[in-house]
Amino acid sequence: MTQPVYDRVALIGLGLIASSMFWAIKRSGLAGEVTGYARSAETRETARRIGLCDRVCESAAEAVEGADLVVLCVPVGAMAPVMQQIAPVLKPGATLSDVGSVKGHVVEAILPHLPEGVHFVPAHPLAGTEHSGPESGFAELFDNRWCLLVPVEGSDRDAVDRLRRLWQGMGANVDEMDADHHDLVLAVTSHTPHLIAYTMVGVADDLRRVTDSEVIKYSAAGFRDFTRIAASDPTMWRDVFLTNKEATLEILGRFTEELFALQRAIRTGDGDHLHDYFTHTRAIRRGIIEAGQDTDAPDFGRGQAGGQTGGTDK
Amino acid sequence: MTQPVYDRVALIGLGLIASSMFWAIKRSGLAGEVTGYARSAETRETARRIGLCDRVCESAAEAVEGADLVVLCVPVGAMAPVMQQIAPVLKPGATLSDVGSVKGHVVEAILPHLPEGVHFVPAHPLAGTEHSGPESGFAELFDNRWCLLVPVEGSDRDAVDRLRRLWQGMGANVDEMDADHHDLVLAVTSHTPHLIAYTMVGVADDLRRVTDSEVIKYSAAGFRDFTRIAASDPTMWRDVFLTNKEATLEILGRFTEELFALQRAIRTGDGDHLHDYFTHTRAIRRGIIEAGQDTDAPDFGRGQAGGQTGGTDK
Numbered sequence: 204m205t206q207p208v209y210d211r212v213a214l215i216g217l218g219l220i221a222s223s224m225f226w227a228i229k230r231s232g233l234a235g236e237v238t239g240y241a242r243s244a245e246t247r248e249t250a251r252r253i254g255l256c257d258r259v260c261e262s263a264a265e266a267v268e269g270a271d272l273v274v275l276c277v278p279v280g281a282m283a284p285v286m287q288q289i290a291p292v293l294k295p296g297a298t299l300s301d302v303g304s305v306k307g308h309v310v311e312a313i314l315p316h317l318p319e320g321v322h323f324v325p326a327h328p329l330a331g332t333e334h335s336g337p338e339s340g341f342a343e344l345f346d347n348r349w350c351l352l353v354p355v356e357g358s359d360r361d362a363v364d365r366l367r368r369l370w371q372g373m374g375a376n377v378d379e380m381d382a383d384h385h386d387l388v389l390a391v392t393s394h395t396p397h398l399i400a401y402t403m404v405g406v407a408d409d410l411r412r413v414t415d416s417e418v419i420k421y422s423a424a425g426f427r428d429f430t431r432i433a434a435s436d437p438t439m440w441r442d443v444f445l446t447n448k449e450a451t452l453e454i455l456g457r458f459t460e461e462l463f464a465l466q467r468a469i470r471t472g473d474g475d476h477l478h479d480y481f482t483h484t485r486a487i488r489r490g491i492i493e494a495g496q497d498t499d500a501p502d503f504g505r506g507q508a509g510g511q512t513g514g515t516d517k
Numbered sequence: 518m519t520q521p522v523y524d525r526v527a528l529i530g531l532g533l534i535a536s537s538m539f540w541a542i543k544r545s546g547l548a549g550e551v552t553g554y555a556r557s558a559e560t561r562e563t564a565r566r567i568g569l570c571d572r573v574c575e576s577a578a579e580a581v582e583g584a585d586l587v588v589l590c591v592p593v594g595a596m597a598p599v600m601q602q603i604a605p606v607l608k609p610g611a612t613l614s615d616v617g618s619v620k621g622h623v624v625e626a627i628l629p630h631l632p633e634g635v636h637f638v639p640a641h642p643l644a645g646t647e648h649s650g651p652e653s654g655f656a657e658l659f660d661n662r663w664c665l666l667v668p669v670e671g672s673d674r675d676a677v678d679r680l681r682r683l684w685q686g687m688g689a690n691v692d693e694m695d696a697d698h699h700d701l702v703l704a705v706t707s708h709t710p711h712l713i714a715y716t717m718v719g720v721a722d723d724l725r726r727v728t729d730s731e732v733i734k735y736s737a738a739g740f741r742d743f744t745r746i747a748a749s750d751p752t753m754w755r756d757v758f759l760t761n762k763e764a765t766l767e768i769l770g771r772f773t774e775e776l777f778a779l780q781r782a783i784r785t786g787d788g789d790h791l792h793d794y795f796t797h798t799r800a801i802r803r804g805i806i807e808a809g810q811d812t813d814a815p816d817f818g819r820g821q822a823g824g825q826t827g828g829t830d831k
Binding site for chain 2 (some may be wrong): 280329333349351378384387388389391392393395396398399401402403404405406407408409410413417418419420421422426428429430431433434435437438440441442444445448451452454455457458459461462465466468469470472474477478480481482483484485487488489490
């Protein structure tokens with residue numbers, strides 16, 4: 204067991220991330236006591252039944268009282284109302300953090316309510332599954348994944364370093380960047396790809412001449428991965444797009460611009476344009492493998508999915 | 518060892534699919550002799566060095582002579598010229614097949630050159646990796662994957678059934694459908710998703726404010742899967758889009774229509790529209806899991822990739 208990083212941690216919102224944080228904290232003894240609160244009585248009941256949190260409280264204020272670290276694990280759109288409830292009881296010297304997928308909006312929502320003497324250190328663990336709710340968490344979720352810390356102007360250095368130790372203790376690699384850059388990077392690597400996957404799955408389902416069973420049966424890794432991405436929590440993703448509007452719309456604009464150029468090449472039969480583009484993206488992939496960020500084993504991942512994943516279908 | 522399905526099989530083109538076919542045929546003793554031909558002298562030399570094919574020939578005609586089954590494993594755009602070379606030497610009663618990802622165009626390219634008494638049975642194995650070339654093949658590529666047979670009008674029933682036995686012997690599940698339906702299904706499940714993945718990878722690379730290393734480092738399953746898809750063989754994919762133009766453009770049209778609706782919802786802040794859409798696509802995913810076509814294990818696939826794949830990033 205490691206030395207605890209915090210005496211008391213409060214988790215507000217008990218979904219996939221919070222429940223995984225609890226089990227990861229317990230796995231390595233990173234906190235003395237972990238309290239929890241969820242808005243829904245049913246979620247609180249489930250949490251008590253499965254032993255999620257040392258103490259499940261009946262209000263956010265109760266859970267937060269006396270905590271050295273408070274982590275807001277609610278959808279981005281719910282941050283401000285929750286903050287209003289807990290601001291009066293936040294302990295002076297405590298650290299306040301969150302796990303939202305958008306950072307600029309969260310900073311704007313939280314800062315006006317931040318009491319003097321409370322350290323605000325926004326964070327974003329780049330980890331998730333297609334599941335949500337208090338029973339979906341597991342201690343290994345953050346192992347070898349990145350957690351991005353997004354300190355705001357005047358963030359206390361000690362508070363940042365302590366939060367970093369917590370995330371490292373939960374298995375994550377930690378980096379720091381500013382909120383605007385975070386939101387742009389995530390718009391590229393995560394938010395826009397998710398919207399595209401959602402769209403493609405919706406199109407496939409709409410097309411009545413191709414049955415759902417055909418779509419499912421004959422799709423290998425590519426499309427099946429799209430369906431997995433498109434199964435993530437709807438509320439969380441609605442809030443992501445509404446609050447990272449500017450960066451997402453910018454990347455979407457770039458995306459449709461490129462897509463239209465390829466579409467025109469298909470329509471006009473411009474094989475050279477297509478070949479050049481595909482050669483270029485292949486080189487990007489080679490760069491990723493050379494950087495050691497992925498494996499190029501040809502049967503990659505297939506064993507785990509009954510021979511139906513890995514590789515690309517044609 | 519199974520009883521051989523064919524005395525002599527000729528593979529024209531020695532890339533990923535043909536080389537995998539050779540090893541899968543050898544694994545189960547499905548043919549007496551397998552001859553091979555590739556246009557490039559370098560490829561033929563490599564094939565001889567690694568023992569790919571029982572006999573590597575210096576011309577397509579030589580490889581085809583006396584073969585009971587000839588399989589065209591060249592890019593879709595190269596089918597017609599190859600067919601012109603081999604038509605005069607095809608053995609009466611032999612079966613001619615292919616492995617192209619587009620079927621309508623291949624049928625149109627081949628039929629005018631088909632000699633009397635030769636049975637044409639187009640096929641498409643739904644299997645691949647990001648790799649290409651004679652050294653990329655492996656015997657397990659088709660295990661538990663689908664191979665679609667696309668008989669043309671007047672295809673000999675015995676010839677179809679025999680080819681089915683070969684593909685089953687190589688580990689594949691076999692279905693039959695007509696060429697137009699095949700091309701539409703594949704436009705939905707494979708061709709359009711590939712184009713989208715190519716586009717997204719191109720966008721990420723173009724965006725100078727986000728470095729490539731950031732794109733790579735902070736992208737989990739979603740975007741990383743896109744890069745894998747976007748690394749497939751450029752020539753093959755160029756030909757797919759040029760020859761399945763109509764279906765691909767139709768699905769692309771539907772895709773951009775849906776994407777623009779979601780984009781407008783983001784811009785206008787219409788959270789209900791987004792939430793409804795995402796709830797619907799989540800239900801599609803649940804349908805796939807209930808149909809037993811995929812696993813919903815939360816740490817799905819992670820073990821195989823150093824904890825960096827599986828799940829969706831946020």
